[in-house]
Amino acid sequence: MSRRRVVITGMGVVSPVGNTVDETWESVKNGKCGISGITLFNPEKLPVKIAAEVKDFDITKYGIDSKATRKMARFSKFCLAASAQAINDSGYTAEALKNEKLGVMVGNCLGGMDATEAGYEKFFEAGPDRIPPLTTPFMISNEAAANVSIYFGFQGLSWTINTACASGTDSLGLATDLIRSGRCDLMLAGGTEAAITEFSIGTFIKLQALSSKYNDQPQKASRPFDRDRDGFVMAEGSAMFILEEYEHAKARGAKIYAEVAGFGSSCDAYHITAPLKDGSGAAKAVKLALEDAGLSSSEIQYYNAHGTSTHANDVGESNMLKLALGEENARNLHISSTKSMTGHLVGAAGAIEALFCVKAIKEGFIPPTINIENQDIEGGCDLDYTANKGLECTVNVAASASLGFGGHNACIILKKCE
Structure with a gap:
């Protein structure tokens, strides 16, 4: 019996x-950066004063009743808006999906940090009696998936995956496996994050993980593979997908963007924050994804890098590609880090970067890595990162890997559907 295909x-x-998908894709195609001064709180006390915030967000533009979102944290609202778009884009209505074998899978890392911080503030100011009553359902990370299921009335499985920065990619991979197994015919899957708060930014500053040199030039702050990089930029947002069994999609005449060809996951088993310098842990995830897809390493044409703009990640990831694909294939590969424009969406990063892989396949375009002014070749970043300007190029197979704190690695491979 042949394996069920997922598209x-x-x-x-x-x-x-x-x-929207179109706005976001046009921005990254043209090298537009979304990093600016923080407006969600006053960053006066912090050495980092920049982030990649979602701007002009109005949930009613997606046909969602704003009253129904009053008891949702910001990360849940983003997920609901992205989910509404994905459902509409698929040609389904939410009502029709209730009759399908549908599950919900959301990758998230930090939960409702805004609610957590507000709850702590009230606790320390006035004691436990003054904690806002909805603090728990606002802050726990499962509430994005739960709120999507509640709003649309989806009664199938509703799961949250948390593997730090690999959460979005793992969400798509596990959703694919659920469809392959026959447990579901469709999955609403992806990732969401909204952690631009004073406390959250402060914790990452303590880890020396965030860029602090470019407060006066925020659009230059995320500079993966560049010699002058000094950390990542915190971002927020959500990307969600309708994944569907291929024959099911064909039978209803659905438009198909791409096929989910392979998925692999691994753990460095090394350090709570740092990746293995030689990239061997992440290379295992890529090799597993290739094996799952039944593809050779030479068949990948575009790789959307985790590319955080930290010294450890960018060198380790470059080493990983050489290990996973072979030196020659790695050097022939088109690579880009769209985090140079979007910032780091943490639990949603893998999801939005998978979206860029889909668009690269559909449109034959490799988005750039902006801000590469002095590529760190001597430091080990010596591959082709599509510096500063995108490239028109046929893409039949694309891959995206995500590398999270704790050594969590995940890779998803997408291909043109034939």
């Missing part, structure tokens, strides 16, 4: 560079 039939996104 993408709907997409939705809320991001720092656009609040």
Whole structure:
């Protein structure tokens, strides 16, 4: 019996560079950066004063009743908006999906940090009696998936995956496996994050993970693979997909964006924050994804890098590609880090970067890595990162890998559907 194939039939996104798929893709194609001064709180006390915020977000533009979102944290609202777009894009209505074998899978890392911080503030100011009553359902990370299921009335499985920065990619991979197994025919899957708060930014500053040199030039702050990089830029947003069994999609005449060809996951088993310098842990995830897809390493034409703009990640990831694909294939590969424009969406990063892979396949275009002014070749970043300007190029197979704190690695491979 042949394995059930999984395809993408709907997409939705809320991001720092656009609040629809078309807006977001046009921005990254043209090298538009969504990083600016922080407005969600006063960053006066912090050495980092920049982030990649979602701008001009109005949930009613997606046909969602704003009254129904009053008891949702920001990360849940982003997920709901992206989900509504994906459902509409798929040609389904929410009502029709209730009759399908549908599940919901959302990758998230930090939950409702805004609610957590507000709850702590009231607790320390006035004691436990003054904690806002909805603090728990606002802050726990499962509430994005739960709120999507509640709003649309989806009664199938509703799961949250948290593997730090690999959460969005793992969400798509596990959703694919659920369809392959026959447990579901469709999955609403992706990732969401909204953690631009004073406390959250402060914790990452303590880890020396965030860029602090470019407060006066925020659009230059995220500079993956550049010699002068000094950390990542916190971002927020959500990307969600309708994944569907291929024959099911064909039978209803759905438009198909791409096929989910392979998925692999691994753990460095090394350090709570740092990746393995040689990239061997992440290379295992890529090799597993290739094996799952039944593809050779030479068949990948575009790779959307995790590319955080930290010294450890960018060198380790470059090493990883050489290990996973072979030196020659790695050097022939088109690579870009769209985090140079979107910032780092943490639990949603893998999802939005999978979306860019889909668009690269559909449109034959490799988005750039902006801000590469002095490529760090001597430091080990010596591959082709599509510096500063995008490239028209046929893409039949694309891959995206995500590398999270704790050594969590995930890779998803997408291909043109034939």
